[in-house]
Amino acid sequence: MKFIPALAALLIGLAAPALAQTPTDTWSHAFNMEGEPKYPAGYTHFDYVNVDAPKGGVVRQGAMGGFDTFNPILPKGDPASGIGLIYETLMTPNLDEINTYYGLLAESFKIAPDYGAVTFRMDPDARWHDGQPVTAEDVVWSFEKLIELNPDRKQYYINVTKAEVTAPGEVTFTFDQTGNRELPLILGQLMVLPRHWWEGTDAKGNARNIAESTLEPPLGSGPYRLDSFDAGRTLIYKRVEDYWGNDHPTQVGHNNFDEFRYEYFLDLTVQFEAFKGDQFDWWWENTARRWATAYDFPAVAEGRVVLELFPQDYAGxxxxxxxxxxxxxxxxxxxxxxxxxxxxxxxxxxxxxxxxxxxxxxxxxxxxxxxxxxxxxxxxxxxxxxxxxxxxxxxxxxxxxxxxxxxxxxxxxxxxxxxxxxxxxxxxxxDGNRLVDATGTQFSFEILLNGPTIEPVAANLVTNLAQIGVAATVRTVDSPQYIxxxxxxxxxxxxxxxxxxxxxxxxxxxxxxxxxxxxxxxxxxxxxxxxxxxxxxxxxxxxxxxxxxxxxxxxxxxxxxxxxxxxxxxxLRNSRIARWNRFSHPETLPEFSSGFPTIWWWDAEKAAKTGGASQ
Missing domain, CATH: 3.10.105.10 (Dipeptide-binding Protein; Domain 3)
Structure with missing residues (x-):
């Protein structure tokens, strides 16, 4: 990510502006921590999207480890990659503003004058994939289950004392303090789950349980649904043709791929070789040596694989x-x-x-x-x-x-x-070559790593500590064990x-x-x-x-x-990206994200020249 001096000057140099300029005690379409939102009520789309982007094609991504659940709120287990394609939040960010969110499942919201509460009004058009409306009751249930089952989220929402339906289609969160200007934004980021589905029964007649892991494809409201999977190895999401938000201003120009695929690998070297072999499309490089030395394969020389730095991904x-x-x-x-x-x-x-x-x-x-x-x-x-x-x-x-x-x-x-x-x-x-305490016990410890990438870095610390008698070791484990x-x-x-x-x-x-x-x-x-x-x-x-x-x-x-x-x-304040050259993106990317894959699209002409994967 690259820090932008102009933005720094804006944030630091202004004479003590209020953190939250969002009006209180009135319904608003956007929450902003500073100044006015870029897009007024009634806006039709974000400026950085291509409203005419073609729909179609496949985007394939690689992932390390595995997955063992489609339940997104539990503190244990490995949720499936891409699960956010299924579920949505009350509000959603705009990628060319900082800390500004626009209504999605909630069409508007109202903040109490003392910032002691916030009320969200649900969009009456929002629908689950089974056609049922997304309700204020779903929001309350999702919030209550999240803080009940996830200690991390309980701490995050510790100042929220109550969530309740206060009018048809409206949910109010009450706080135990006033002046907490970030809490309305935090609650706008709440992922909403379908209460009726989780409290229903599966195809075998067994009751579902939100407190347990599951590999049953879940019901969502988002632009994609889980189409098929191979447990722990492969996930395929398909675009929802009748997605309720197709014409929503936050979604226009987004969700352009017909299909998302995730392929899992247990070894990073094997994963990179799979990328080189065109088994997936997008490689985020996390090793300096590989970025400097490993991209001399023919597809790069031929332009079928493109290397690029994206500072936008770290700018925010x-x-x-x-x-x-x-x-x-x-x-x-x-x-x-x-x-x-x-x-x-x-x-x-x-x-x-x-x-x-x-x-x-x-x-x-x-x-x-x-x-x-x-x-x-x-x-x-x-x-x-x-x-x-x-x-x-x-x-x-x-x-x-x-x-x-x-x-x-x-x-x-x-x-x-x-x-x-x-x-x-x-x-x-x-004591000789051992650093010991008063009992003669050597000072020792283990460094826990998630995969081999950081092993040489940890070895530097281990080797140098050994020179003063410290016995440090490195333990590398797979992602599930590390988590x-x-x-x-x-x-x-x-x-x-x-x-x-x-x-x-x-x-x-x-x-x-x-x-x-x-x-x-x-x-x-x-x-x-x-x-x-x-x-x-x-x-x-x-x-x-x-x-x-x-x-x-x-x-x-x-x-x-x-x-x-x-x-x-x-x-490093840039994303180092290698990609198979079968996609296009808007001419001007948003200031705070590369936008991949959300606002990119399948380019049939490039794909024909690149070869390999097809629609």
Whole structure:
């Protein structure tokens, strides 16, 4: 993803605009966190689509691992890829605006003057694939089941006290606080499920159960339905010809393929060879070496496979990413131990030898966004930090956060000396070539990875730590096992991260909040229980202008960084894409997404020249 300076200036430079300009106590067609929505009521389509895009053709995508359920709300199991093609949400984003959503299943909404509630009015045309209407009762049931069965979502919606049908076709969500300006948007993202189907019976007369996994093709309201599948291996979705939203302004120019196919693979190398062999169409490259060296096969030279970078895919979000130690393990509760790990990571060596200098080192939990803490705190950020001064490391106020820099043997030796000093201060000493505690037990841990891609990166950390007597190992597992272990916090160190938006708020609670630390399935992977961070998040969710939101988010970033909850890794602000050249897209793509495959289409002329897959 590439950060856009002009957008940064807009977000940071304006004189404290209100975060949410959406009118309150009146029905609105669009929710926006800032300014006016681009499209007024009565708009016919988004500008970036081709309204005359042809319908037809097949798009084939690859996926790693497998799937074992079509139930999209359970915290366990592996939901099928593409399940979002079946289901819809109350509102939907526009890909050339930040934090602006337009009505979909809900035609409009109304926010209480104090932001203590929001009411959605359902679109009377919205239909499930069996012809029954999508109702306000479906919305209430979906919400209640989601928070009942998914602890992660329960934390996300923790400030919602009630969901109820308050008038025919209307559903109201009531909050336990006022001024939470992001909550209406969050509720607009709610996926709606058909209550009548889930409470009905299957073809064999057995009662369905939303609390259980299922491989029965589900009923949805979206533009596609699941046509067939081979359990854990292949999925085929077909376009719904009489989809209720065909002429909806958020859907015009979208959903152009007749068929979506997903093919699953258990090995990334095998998957790449399958792409080269034209077994699927679109390859998102996640390895610098392969991008630099592996695309010399004939289809590329002949133009049948196209290589392209898409900065749009990263323009609307940021990321925090790296090796996350599990504070539920006593050995990682000492801040000096966590800091020492970062001194053993030699990003510069990896950049020179493995990354082909394609990446930047992550140095923020909001990397790529204007919420990154820089320099020393000042102004409103300093005021915010002073409110938790006694609860944060003193370095928050005295030292800018920087990652250690290595890249040559001398610098690495100095960094390892610093790491060893920190371990010594934490009570560990060298016994020969072993770093041990007071009982003589060597400091050891396991790094859990999801597949082999990060193995060389983890090996860098393991090798360097071995030089100061730490016995670190790497455990690579398949996706289902990785997901289950991450959800149950069954790891020492996890390689993972968090995607951040241009409007950080409520989601920070289940990223870093104490209440989520021991909730299985939450994204508080580190097990952070820090009252300072809790207090800052509470301030963030009720921030009422952009300057305040930015100041508080920077304060959160700074406190997280100075607590050394992560060994930051690296990021590329572009999607590296290889694709078989049988598709076309609008001349001007949206600002915040490449739009594939949603607004692309099958190009019969290109497909004829490319050969291989056909309609």
């Amino acid at each position: 979000s940021g990321i925090g990413l790296g090796f996350v130690p599990n504070l539920r393990r006593e050995k990682f509760q000492d801040i000096r131990v966590r800091e020492a790990l970062n001194y053993a990571f030699d990003f510069e060596e990896l950049s020179n030898t493995l990354f082909f200098n394609q990446y930047e080192r992550v140095d923020s939990y909001f990397f790529g966004l204007p919420f990154k803490a820089t320099g020393l705190p000042e102004g409103e950020e300093l005021e915010v930090l002073n409110s938790v001064k006694d609860l944060v490391p003193p370095t928050v106020f005295t030292e800018p956060y920087t990652n250690p820099v290595s890249g040559d043997p001398a610098k690495l030796r100095e960094n390892l000396r610093t790491a060893l000093r920190l371990f010594n201060e934490a009570g560990y000493t060298l 289950n272990r991450a959800r149950s916090f069954d790891f020492d160190v996890l390689y993972t991260g968090w995607t951040q938006s241009f409007s950080p708020g409520n989601e920070q609670r289940f990223f870093f909040g104490s209440a989520a630390a021991n909730e299985e399935g939450s994204q508080n992977y580190a097990g952070i229980e820090n009252p300072a961070i809790d207090a800052l998040i509470d301030k963030l969710v009720v921030a009422d202008d952009r300057d305040t939101q930015t100041a508080i988010a920077k304060a959160i970033d700074r406190v997280l960084l100075h607590n050394h909850y992560i060994v930051p890794s690296y990021s």
